[in-house]
Amino acid sequence: MLDRRTVLAGAASLALTLSACGLESDTSDSGSGSSEGGTVGIAMPTRSSDRWLTDGKSVVANLKAKGYKTKLVYGDDDPKAQVAQIEKLVKEGVDALIIAAIDNKSLNGVLKKAADADILVIAYDRLIMGTKNVDYYVSFDNEMVGRMQAHHIIEKLGLDKGKGPFNIELFAGSPDDNNTKYFFDGSMALLQPYLDGKQLVVPSGQTELDKITTLRWDGPTAEKRMNRVLSKYAGQKLDAVLSPYDGISRGVLSALHTHGYGTAIKPLPIVTGQDAELESVKSIIAGQQSETVYKDVRKLGDAAATVVDDVLNGRTPWVDNAIGYKNGVKPVPAVLLQPTSVDKSNYEILVKDDYFTEDELK
Ligand code: GAL
Numbered sequence: 001m002l003d004r005r006t007v008l009a010g011a012a013s014l015a016l017t018l019s020a021c022g023l024e025s026d027t028s029d030s031g032s033g034s035s036e037g038g039t040v041g042i043a044m045p046t047r048s049s050d051r052w053l054t055d056g057k058s059v060v061a062n063l064k065a066k067g068y069k070t071k072l073v074y075g076d077d078d079p080k081a082q083v084a085q086i087e088k089l090v091k092e093g094v095d096a097l098i099i100a101a102i103d104n105k106s107l108n109g110v111l112k113k114a115a116d117a118d119i120l121v122i123a124y125d126r127l128i129m130g131t132k133n134v135d136y137y138v139s140f141d142n143e144m145v146g147r148m149q150a151h152h153i154i155e156k157l158g159l160d161k162g163k164g165p166f167n168i169e170l171f172a173g174s175p176d177d178n179n180t181k182y183f184f185d186g187s188m189a190l191l192q193p194y195l196d197g198k199q200l201v202v203p204s205g206q207t208e209l210d211k212i213t214t215l216r217w218d219g220p221t222a223e224k225r226m227n228r229v230l231s232k233y234a235g236q237k238l239d240a241v242l243s244p245y246d247g248i249s250r251g252v253l254s255a256l257h258t259h260g261y262g263t264a265i266k267p268l269p270i271v272t273g274q275d276a277e278l279e280s281v282k283s284i285i286a287g288q289q290s291e292t293v294y295k296d297v298r299k300l301g302d303a304a305a306t307v308v309d310d311v312l313n314g315r316t317p318w319v320d321n322a323i324g325y326k327n328g329v330k331p332v333p334a335v336l337l338q339p340t341s342v343d344k345s346n347y348e349i350l351v352k353d354d355y356f357t358e359d360e361l362k
Helices: 004-020 050-065 079-091 108-116 142-157 179-196 219-232 246-258 278-285 297-312 348-352
Strands: 039-044 069-074 096-099 120-124 136-140 166-170 240-242 291-294 334-337 340-343
Touching: 039 050, 039 079, 050 069, 050 297, 069 079, 079 096, 079 108, 096 297, 108 120, 120 297, 136 142, 136 297, 142 179, 142 240, 142 291, 142 340, 219 246, 240 246, 246 278, 278 291, 278 340, 297 334, 340 348
Parallel strands: 039 069, 039 096, 096 120, 120 136, 136 334, 166 240
Antiparallel strands: 291 340
């Protein structure tokens, strides 16, 4: 029996043959891409942060360029809504799904339906856990992201030169996002020796992952926690805050301002971040947030589209790590892009890459 992927591969090669003969197959554009490559459903987690808007646009643009129709949906940080959206895409008969999960463990049921319908499933940026029905993973080297944030703190505080002791508080991402652990583990691999050696001290004592997570990466949630900690340990001036994501960093900075930080006698601590969101890059330029990790999500969109296009055309996609990303049921072959640490000294890279214009950063 021919499955959908084989049929599509056949259709694509027929299209190639026809166009080689000067005859086009039906490439009518319904406003969301041409039709010979099939239709791809894209389920993104939220519209509340710049990066996911860029991700959505980029995945669509890259798929369209390869001749696919696209259906892009946003789950607005509601796991149930995301499941319903994916269910609808499965019913509509998409050929592939690209999914950035809101809750990585909530998708088992719907992905079973996708598998029964022979739909290719790509986990986008966030690994989908606990199911065999996920075919590929495209992301950045997430552990490296955490290492870069920690490296920034170590360098700025001069920990590697023996300076200290300094006070630090630790923040982590959403507990239902598999990336959270990678970022945290990456950071702690570098910070733990300084905590052990007491060059770094955590006034709140909260160093375990389950004590420092931030549900749905929500800035105001992080702000509340930072406020609580700053009130309780008011006597201990903070020198650094490990933050895994720009939205959290902005919440943290807001709490720090509330508690009188940001003056000559009480300078802001070093605050890390991730995603190079416009507001945070401006904050870095203004000397508030110290660092972010830039992940060019336009390249991630391209990587996801390439995997889809390869598989639907019967080719084996390139993967960087075939066995390292285990989802509790199986290793999911992973394409991993490299992140870049950005601070005040090198933010121009974002302009050079056309990620932002000089004007946007003003
Ligand atoms: C993670 C992602 C980060 C950040 C965060 C909050 O899954 O890897 O780059 O975007 O979600 O949206």
